[in-house]
Amino acid sequence: MSRHTLASLASELGVSRQTISNVLNAPHKVKPATRERVQAAIAAAGYRPSAAARQLRTQRSMNFGMRLFPATDGINGAILDRFLHALTEAAQSAGYRLTLFCADSDEEEVRQYEQLLDVAGLDGFILTSSRPDDVRTHWLGERGTPFAVFGRPWDAAGHSAPADHPWVDVDGAAGTEEAVRMLLTQGHSRIGFLGWHTGSPVGADRRQGWERAMTAAGHGQDLHVLGVEAEDTVAGGASGAALLASRGATAMVCSSDSLALGAMEKLREAQPGAFLSGQPAGPAGRAAIVGFDDTPVAAALGLSSVAQPVEEAARHIIGLLTHELAGKAAAARSGAGAPPARQLLLAPRVVERIPLPLASPGPS
Amino acid sequence: MSRHTLASLASELGVSRQTISNVLNAPHKVKPATRERVQAAIAAAGYRPSAAARQLRTQRSMNFGMRLFPATDGINGAILDRFLHALTEAAQSAGYRLTLFCADSDEEEVRQYEQLLDVAGLDGFILTSSRPDDVRTHWLGERGTPFAVFGRPWDAAGHSAPADHPWVDVDGAAGTEEAVRMLLTQGHSRIGFLGWHTGSPVGADRRQGWERAMTAAGHGQDLHVLGVEAEDTVAGGASGAALLASRGATAMVCSSDSLALGAMEKLREAQPGAFLSGQPAGPAGRAAIVGFDDTPVAAALGLSSVAQPVEEAARHIIGLLTHELAGKAAAARSGAGAPPARQLLLAPRVVERIPLPLASPGPS
DNA sequence: TTGTATGCGTTATCAA
DNA sequence: TTGATAACGCATACAA
Numbered sequence: 202m203s204r205h206t207l208a209s210l211a212s213e214l215g216v217s218r219q220t221i222s223n224v225l226n227a228p229h230k231v232k233p234a235t236r237e238r239v240q241a242a243i244a245a246a247g248y249r250p251s252a253a254a255r256q257l258r259t260q261r262s263m264n265f266g267m268r269l270f271p272a273t274d275g276i277n278g279a280i281l282d283r284f285l286h287a288l289t290e291a292a293q294s295a296g297y298r299l300t301l302f303c304a305d306s307d308e309e310e311v312r313q314y315e316q317l318l319d320v321a322g323l324d325g326f327i328l329t330s331s332r333p334d335d336v337r338t339h340w341l342g343e344r345g346t347p348f349a350v351f352g353r354p355w356d357a358a359g360h361s362a363p364a365d366h367p368w369v370d371v372d373g374a375a376g377t378e379e380a381v382r383m384l385l386t387q388g389h390s391r392i393g394f395l396g397w398h399t400g401s402p403v404g405a406d407r408r409q410g411w412e413r414a415m416t417a418a419g420h421g422q423d424l425h426v427l428g429v430e431a432e433d434t435v436a437g438g439a440s441g442a443a444l445l446a447s448r449g450a451t452a453m454v455c456s457s458d459s460l461a462l463g464a465m466e467k468l469r470e471a472q473p474g475a476f477l478s479g480q481p482a483g484p485a486g487r488a489a490i491v492g493f494d495d496t497p498v499a500a501a502l503g504l505s506s507v508a509q510p511v512e513e514a515a516r517h518i519i520g521l522l523t524h525e526l527a528g529k530a531a532a533a534r535s536g537a538g539a540p541p542a543r544q545l546l547l548a549p550r551v552v553e554r555i556p557l558p559l560a561s562p563g564p565s
Numbered sequence: 566m567s568r569h570t571l572a573s574l575a576s577e578l579g580v581s582r583q584t585i586s587n588v589l590n591a592p593h594k595v596k597p598a599t600r601e602r603v604q605a606a607i608a609a610a611g612y613r614p615s616a617a618a619r620q621l622r623t624q625r626s627m628n629f630g631m632r633l634f635p636a637t638d639g640i641n642g643a644i645l646d647r648f649l650h651a652l653t654e655a656a657q658s659a660g661y662r663l664t665l666f667c668a669d670s671d672e673e674e675v676r677q678y679e680q681l682l683d684v685a686g687l688d689g690f691i692l693t694s695s696r697p698d699d700v701r702t703h704w705l706g707e708r709g710t711p712f713a714v715f716g717r718p719w720d721a722a723g724h725s726a727p728a729d730h731p732w733v734d735v736d737g738a739a740g741t742e743e744a745v746r747m748l749l750t751q752g753h754s755r756i757g758f759l760g761w762h763t764g765s766p767v768g769a770d771r772r773q774g775w776e777r778a779m780t781a782a783g784h785g786q787d788l789h790v791l792g793v794e795a796e797d798t799v800a801g802g803a804s805g806a807a808l809l810a811s812r813g814a815t816a817m818v819c820s821s822d823s824l825a826l827g828a829m830e831k832l833r834e835a836q837p838g839a840f841l842s843g844q845p846a847g848p849a850g851r852a853a854i855v856g857f858d859d860t861p862v863a864a865a866l867g868l869s870s871v872a873q874p875v876e877e878a879a880r881h882i883i884g885l886l887t888h889e890l891a892g893k894a895a896a897a898r899s900g901a902g903a904p905p906a907r908q909l910l911l912a913p914r915v916v917e918r919i920p921l922p923l924a925s926p927g928p929s
Numbered sequence: 930t931t932g933t934a935t936g937c938g939t940t941a942t943c944a945a
Numbered sequence: 946t947t948g949a950t951a952a953c954g955c956a957t958a959c960a961a
Contacts, residue, residue, distance in 0.1 A: 206954060217932045222956060232930060249683040253620040254954035257937045262617070264664075269653050272646035278861075279643065282636035289633050290667045298685060299665045300628075303654045319613040321662060435865040459865060466866075497642075498862050501799040501823060502830075570938060581948045586940060596946055618938035621953045 205248040214242050225250065262322040264298045265522060267329065268310050271303075279496040280511050281329065284351065287515035288327065295523045297324070307332070311340045318346065325349070325522045331368070333357045333402065338366055349521040351514055352403075353546070359402040367521040367543045369514045373403060373493075374410030376507035376549035377454050380491040381414035383505075383551055384452045389489060390420060391427065393450035395441045395460050398430035407456050407493065431460065438463020442490075446471065452489035458499045458506055461492030465504060495552050503554045510547050517545055569612040578606050589614065626686040628662045629886060631693065632674050635667075643860040644875050645693065648715065651879035652691065659887045661688070671696070675704045682710065689713070689886045695732065697721045697766065702730055713885040715878055716767075717910070723766040731885040731907045733878045737767060737857075738774030740871035740913035741818050744855040745778035747869075747915055748816045753853060754784060755791065757814035759805045759824050762794035771820050771857065795824065802827020806854075810835065816853035822863045822870055825856030829868060859916050867918045874911050881909055 211218040216239065223231045224239045231239070242248075256262045267288070272278050292299045300323060304310035314337075317323045324347065328337060331352030341348045342365075353370040356362035377394070384392050394411040397404040412424055426448050431437035438455065442464035445453055455461040468490070492499050495508035520541040571582040578585075580603065587595045588603045595603070606612075620626045631652070636642050656663045664687060668674035678701075681687045688711065692701060695716030705712045706729075717734040720726035741758070748756050758775040761768040776788055790812050795805035802819065806828035809817055819825040832854070856863050859872035884905040 207956095208954075218955080219932060219957090220930090223931090226956075230930075235930085247683075249680065251621075251686065251954055252684045253617045253626070253686060254937090255956080256617040257615075257621055257939090257954080258956045260937080269650055271650050272643070272861075278646065279636070282642065282646065285665075286633055286635050286667065289665045293667055298681075301649075301653045301663045301665060303650065303657055316613065317662075319611075320616045322615065322617060462865065497636075501826065571940095572938075582939080583941090583948060584946090587947090590940075594946075599946085615938055618953090619940080621938080621955090622940045624953080 205246050207250070210242060210246055210248055213246075214239065256322055260322065261526070262324055263296060264300055264321065264323050265292055265325050265327055265519075266300045266302060266314070266317050266321075266323040267327040268304050268313070269301045270329070279498075280494050280509060284329065284511040284515050287512040288519065291516045291519035295519055297519070297523065307336050310337055314341065314346070324526055327518055327522070328352070331355060331370075333359055338364070342366055347522055347525045349518045351518060355402040359400070359405060361402070361406075365543075367518075367525070369517045369521070369545045369547065371509040371511075371514065371549050372546045373407040373507075373549070374413065376493065376509075376551065377407045377410030378414040379410075379549075380454045380505075380507055380551050381411055381418075383553065384454070384489065384491070385414070385418055387452075387489075389452040390418075391423065391448075391450045391452070392420070393427040393429060393445035393448070393453040394455075395438060395445060395453050395464060396428070396430050396456040397433045397460075399433070404456055411454050433457055433459055435459055435463040435466070438465075439467040442467040443471070452491075454491045456493055458492035458494050458496045458504065461490050461504055461506065462498060462502065464490050465502070491551065499552075499554070505554045506552055507549045508552045509549050514547060517541060517547075569610050571614070574606060574610055574612050577610075578603065620686055624686065625890070626688055627660060628664055628685065628687050629656055629689050629691055629883075630664045630666060630678070630681050630685075630687040631691040632668050632677070633665045634693070643862075644858050644873060648693065648875040648879050651876040652883065655880045655883035659883055661883070661887065671700050674701055678705065678710070688890055691882055691886070692716070695719060695734075697723055702728070706730055711886055711889045713882045715882060719766040723764070723769060725766075725770075729907075731882075731889070733881045733885070733909045733911065735873040735875075735878065735913050736910045737771040737871075737913070738777065740857065740873075740915065741771050741774030742778040743774075743913075743915050744818045744869075744871055745775055745782075747917065748818070748853065748855070749778075749782055751816075751853075753816040754782075755787065755812075755814045755816070756784070757791040757793060757809035757812070757817040758819075759802060759809060759817050759828060760792070760794050760820040761797045761824075763797070768820055775818050797821055797823055799823055799827040799830065802829075803831040806831040807835070816855075818855045820857055822856035822858050822860045822868065825854050825868055825870065826862060826866065828854050829866070855915065863916075863918070869918045870916055871913050872916045873913050878911060881905060881911075 207218045207221055211221055216235065220231060220235065221239055224236050228236060252263060289299050300321065302313050302317065304313050314326060326341065326346065326348040328348060328350040331350050331354055333355040334357050338350065338354065348366065350366065350368040351370065353368060354362050354364035381392055392415065394408055396408050408428065415421060415424060427445065427450055429441045429444050431441035438460035441460065442453060446468065453464055455464060490504065492504050492506035495506040499506040521543065524540055571585055575582045575585055580599065584595060584599065585603055588600050592600060616627060653663050664685065666677050666681065668677050678690060690705065690710065690712040692712060692714040695714050695718055697719040698721050702714065712730065714730065714732040715734065717732060718726050718728035745756055756779065758772055760772050772792065779785060779788060791809065791814055793805045793808050795801035802824035805824065806817060810832065817828055819828060854868060856868050856870035859870040863870040885907065888904055
């Protein structure tokens with residue numbers, strides 16, 4: 202129950218509205234005695250300033266916007282859940298709210314920016330993906346609207362390109378590299394790579410890590426034969442795995458959990474018992490397939506996978522945005538905490554799992 | 566590019582602000598000639614009214630709030646993605662925005678309501694789950710805040726209870742009932758039920774459908790032996806399926822895709838080839854396991870599953886909310902379209918799939 | 930340090 | 946039918 206206004210509180214307290222406003226926005230400007238008295242009254246009355254009135258005056262909505270993509274692939278898309286939750290939580294504890302919207306295309310997304318900026322006065326946007334030659338970052342950049350991207354900027358050729366806007370990304374290559382090293386440690390040498398055939402920069406990045414690690418281990422000559430591409434589905438993973446197996450691969454690193462799941466299914470059928478606990482396919486007693494994104498499916502099936510630190514990415518993105526917005530005024534006066542890195546590449550980590558012992562081999 | 570205000574537009578046009586406002590909010594009150602002239606100017610200038618100013622005046626934010634739950638189980642939680650997307654889309658096309666927030670408990674959720682109501686002036690809330698003796702619906706109801714729930718009201722005993730607030734739910738019992746009928750048609754008679762052991766009303770509802778259909782088919786005497794409960798995980802599904810199989814079940818209906826996936830894995834191991842295309846386990850050539858929720862995992866693996874019409878539920882919820890809010894003013898003056906059902910139980914449908922042909926049996 | 934006046938962009942009331 | 950005036954709740958420049 203609040204239903205209180207600055208004016209009503211002020212008259213009840215016998216002070217001016219201005220004093221209360223100062224207690225809230227510039228506590229140092231008011232005498233400690235009255236400050237405490239006012240603060241107590243605020244708490245007692247449960248008074249909370251109206252965001253709308255504040256926005257009208259300050260031109261800040263304390264509100265970020267984010268486009269919600271349709272859930273195309275729930276297996277790989279599952280990490281967006283975690284990202285969104287962490288984002289909401291971080292925004293909330295920074296005093297910001299999060300507004301969702303939909304768009305059918307990037308152009309439509311830009312139109313929504315324009316609309317939301319005008320109508321709702323959003324303070325900034327979070328982009329959950331980046332593309333070569335991104336129309337959205339161009340538009341926002343030109344206009345000077347604060348934003349931060351989950352995803353590196355790519356140039357038209359699909360290479361990582363420098364850009365001056367804030368972004369956070371996960372180093373996919375480092376992830377696959379570590380996965381390969383793990384498999385090498387387990388005694389594998391013919392380690393295949395099972396990637397998307399979309400030609401996306403993200404996919405190329407993940408493949409590069411595999412190439413680096415294999416080359417460093419002296420297996421550079423196998424790159425042509427052990428690198429395979431397939432449609433990013435379970436079925437694609439199965440057929441890709443069959444091809445890799447026929448070429449002698451004893452282990453494989455995949456670009457997604459969908460592919461890895463398909464590969465696992467395939468190998469399990471071709472080699473019954475291969476994934477049962479205690480009857481490993483690999484030389485050193487571990488599952489020989491590694492997925493990407495560490496989705497719940499991987500966890501459920503005991504599939505090793507490269508885990509992205511999406512919660513950390515989300516928190517950093519909010520930090521970036523709040524810093525930029527606070528910076529306009531507060532950064533100068535207070536020392537302002539160490540500014541967050543404007544470009545940040547986070548390292549993923551490989552989650553090693555042993556496939557579920559669903560059954561004992563059974564007689565015969 | 567807008568950066569226009571009512572005043573600036575008015576002076577450019579040589580009319581008063583009020584006229585423009587009327588063109589927007591009460592077009593019938595302005596002479597057609599000027600109306601069109603103003604409308605053209607609005608379009609040309611790309612003018613959009615400020616939501617904050619509007620809110621200050623009208624006390625309506627055109628904004629709904631929804632708590633985002635942490636993604637506990639990404640397999641079963643995947644349908645919330647679809648729900649959220651549909652919700653956002655529906656809200657957007659109704660002229661509302663959607664604000665997300667987090668809470669650690671229902672009590673905390675209520676505190677967030679209070680806060681968001683005071684500071685952001687949210688017009689209503691969407692609840693994505695219901696519980697027996699729900700503190701949140703009580704609070705919102707008492708206060709008279711508009712809200713709608715995805716989930717039936719349950720009484721303390723876990724039975725469906727009448728309540729006067731708007732809600733939408735999916736008829737789980739109808740779903741499992743249809744699944745059983747499908748399996749009966751395929752020639753199965755020993756059809757097991759694999760449910761959660763959480764004692765949740767939702768789980769009990771799903772079980773009831775199985776019981777109804779089995780009883781109707783004359784298999785009522787098998788209910789005790791063929792109804793099994795397990796932890797809602799893949800591992801739980803595997804062990805539950807083993808138990809059911811040992812009791813002679815040739816088919817099973819599960820409370821979730823997690824359970825179904827575990828069951829499928831288990832049966833595949835116990836009976837290699839059981840799920841390969843052309844080598845079905847069931848009498849009539851179809852997979853004998855049905856999951857619930859039709860998650861992407863089920864789709865990927867070719868698992869039959871009961872699909873909830875979450876998009877429809879989302880749209881209906883927005884309809885409920887917008888109707889209630891519009892009703893306060895507009896319902897009386899205009900005829901107001903047919904009001905949406907305040908309580909709606911949607912029927913799910915069984916998606917029948919054939920498990921992926923991952924491999925041909927292979928030599929020997 | 931505290932109070933006074935003004936304006937943020939809109940809609941509602943009332944007179945013309 | 947149209948236009949002037951006030952008010953929504955807050956923050957800020959300025960005066961006291």
